[in-house]
Amino acid sequence: MSRFVVLYTANTDMPDLDRTRAVAAHREYVRDASRRGTVISAGILDDGEESVAIIDCATKKLAERFASDDPAVRAGVLLARVRLLEPN
Helix, strand or coil, X not given: CEEEEEEEEECCCCCHHHHHHHHHHHHHHHHHHHHCCCEEEXXXXXXXXXXXXXXXXXXXXXXXHHHHHCHHHXXXXXXXXXXXXXXX
């Protein structure tokens, strides 16, 4: 199992109403994945414009699927990048 960082960035072109619903669904998606042990940690970065989820996945492809299945990513409200977290 490898650790990956999903870096979420807001897509500011979306109307506020769409954004509110999608972000609520995103938070529930991350909470559910946390209960299942996939998400190790998640939160908003200090700039308030980006957030991260640190996840355990067998492959980068599965980590990318996790990111693309996020309701807010599917809705276009959040953009997601997946990076391998290299252990020290």
